Amino acid sequence: MRIAAALLACALVLTGCGGSDGSDGSDGAKGSKSGVTVDIAIKDGKVTPQGKRVDVKAGESVTLHITSDADEEIHVHSDPEHEYEVAPGADVTESFTLKTPGQVAVEAHHLDVTIVQLVVTP
Numbered sequence: 828m829r830i831a832a833a834l835l836a837c838a839l840v841l842t843g844c845g846g847s848d849g850s851d852g853s854d855g856a857k858g859s860k861s862g863v864t865v866d867i868a869i870k871d872g873k874v875t876p877q878g879k880r881v882d883v884k885a886g887e888s889v890t891l892h893i894t895s896d897a898d899e900e901i902h903v904h905s906d907p908e909h910e911y912e913v914a915p916g917a918d919v920t921e922s923f924t925l926k927t928p929g930q931v932a933v934e935a936h937h938l939d940v941t942i943v944q945l946v947v948t949p
Contacts, residue, residue: 862888862889863881863887863888863889863890864889864891865889865933865942865943866892867892867893867894868894869893869897869913869935869938871896872897874935874940874942876942876943877942878940879943879944880943880944880946881946882946883925883945883947883948884948885925885927886925887925888923889925889945890921890922891911891920891922892918893911893918893919893920894917894918895913895915895916895917895919896915898912898913898915899913899936899937899938900912900913900935900936901913901921901934901942902932903932903933903945905927905931925947927947929947930944930945930946931945931947932944932945
């Protein structure tokens with residue numbers, strides 16, 4: 828079961844490398860007509876991506892797709908803030924919309940790591 832979960836996490840990370848938003852895809856984010864998706868993998872005490880900037884237009888949907896091998900809390904430091912609990916073996920998908928231009932940090936609370944900085948433009 829752990830091997831299957833590890834393979835799934837690797838596949839999800841690799842899937843995130845083919846961004847359709849014109850970027851090189853190295854930030855773990857994919858753009859589409861329905862918004863931006865950020866694939867997040869938490870494995871062996873590390874999170875991917877880490878510290879990347881992701882461009883988002885105000886009012887555009889942001890989806891976090893999270894896989895994890897450990898308990899974690901994902902915090903989106905926006906107004907209003909969003910928090911998502913993630914359990915070992917989890918495959919969580921959560922969406923939200925950011926309306927105010929600026930920078931919004933998405934962090935792994937237990938690992939104390941910034942996953943991405945969402946750069947919200949008008």
